[in-house]
Amino acid sequence: MLGPSGTGKSSFLRAGLLPRLRRDDRDFVLLHILRPQYNAITGDTGLARAIHTTRSRLGLTAPGLGEIKQACMGGEVARVAHWLLEVQQAASDQLLTEAGEVPLPTLVLPLDQAEELFTSDAGVRRRCSWI
Secondary structure, three states: OOOOOOOOOOHHHHHHHHHHHOOOOOOOOOOEEEEOOOOOOOOOHHHHHHHHHOOOOOOOOOOOOOHHHHHHHHHOOHHHHHHHHHHHHHHHHHHOOOOOOOOOEEOOOOOOOOOOOOHOOOOOHHHOOOO
């Protein structure tokens, strides 16, 4: 969504779009909202935290946040992809269906305030070559 500051984009995302997608749990599994701020990968609202929070919500206790941060910053794409696949599988396992009855839900990474990725004070950690 694009629009001027203060027009309700974040509110629409949080109160409108995401709850609707969350209800469609056969088709979608939402990762925790990512907000880039000054550190889009390892910050308090960055990618690693989004992965960790989502995994915790689904009962996946390992790996810890530190290990996820290290893998994200180290470009360990295969490890991160495996953890995201586990998220999809855990979300699918919570559905009332027979195993393999429906395809794995699509991962959705909500990104709020994406323009923060492009500000001059965003810092070097906003960049990640494999995303």
